[in-house]
Amino acid sequence: MGQKNQLWWDLPAIESFILNKEIYEVPDAQYKKTLDELVELLDVKDILKVQVRKLSLGQRMKMELIAALIHSPKILFLDEPTIGLDVVMQKKMRDFIREYNKRFNATVILTSHYMDDVKELCQRVIIIDKGKLIFDGALDEIIKKYADHKLITVVFSKNNVELSDLEKLGEVKSFEPPKAVISVKRASAPRVAARILEDFSVADINLEEPQIEDIIREVFTGKDFA
């Protein structure tokens, strides 16, 4: 697997693909098939013959991917595949990675700052902190293992709620009337929710898991969270 910046800057990307084909000794038929599939998946047919220097970052990223995949590697290491891309492009890149994983039956190992990438793509998550493995498993397991709290978001319909009333229920994360976010133990969440509905007039209530970002941040800082 190559890295970013393996394309020849002054030539059309297709030249770099041909070079990689020869370097990896990919047979002509297989090269053509793989290239066609990748070009179709990434929708880059019309820019194959444009000088790389004239491509946008997103277009170039796609071309870098093709260059790296032209020999159909069985394992793909992606370091920040969506960095610097706009939201539309990020989504396309994600879709592509998922599709490639299915179609070519390849293992994909990726690192990312965007938790959306992780949520959408990864079946297995490994968290490494200072060289030590601190978690290895499915994404939901992190939530179960580390998030022993749930967040209750309430919007009250009347402005007669005091902060002190809420503090009896659990840890108040934020209180901006008429909205409040309260963190409660997972086990007691349904009970607290019922009490809120009973004691106050509620416009909206929402029970949710803490944000995956928050959990991971807490895992790293070693604090209890939620």
Add this chain to the structure above:
Amino acid sequence: MRKYLTVFAVDWQNQFIYRLNFVLWRVRNILRLLMTYFLWRGVFNTNVSVFGYSQNQMLTYVFLVLLVQTLVTSAPSSDNIGGEIGNGELSNYLVKPVSYIGYWFTRDLSSKLLNIIFASVELTLLWLVFQPELQIPVHLLAFVVSCILAVFIFYFLNIATRFVSFWTPENTWGLSFLVIILIETLAGGIFPLDILPHWTNVALQFTPFPYLIYYPIAIFLGKITGIYLLRILFQSLLYCAIMYYFAQIIWRRGLKVYASEGR
């Protein structure tokens, strides 16, 4: 082999992107030839023979320097290897089934071919303009062989110098200049080395430099013949091998300390 042919073909295309740069580079080479050409012309105005050279021989020497120097020292590798090691781009090659040393040698060859084509045209034009009487080659085959050996000696010497970037990742400009100056003077790119005192000439054969430009041209001019010729060719071959192993050792040691964090 096919992969290196493709490297050659892709590099060949790439060379036509920076046309202005290339033309200016050629102009620089022609200007240098003109300077030495007129210098020696002036010297021969009042002398029949200088340092054992007739006018024909000296002017032939000046013309051949352009040809041999173009062939031997045209090497984009020298502008790129240091940077690629320093900024971590080397990793791109290490993960691929391709030899980094072979890859850059191929790209150098592509550059040499283009430059030689231009140098030949330039020399023909200059010859038509100035109509100097030139010396015919004495040992053409030996000249060609020594030129080919010179290409290899230069390449290995050059990359060995660039590999210093493994230990000093900053741009090794100072070192590059040092090597350029050493090659231009000690290799005979500015004047034939046998106009130096005899002992210098004897000492220089224990360095790789005169094998790059001076000896090939001296062979062409018939200054080196017989047993002496065989000895010089043998020493060229020896230097080829020495420089190859030298470059290999530095390469292997360099790879052990190579790192490309964050790439």
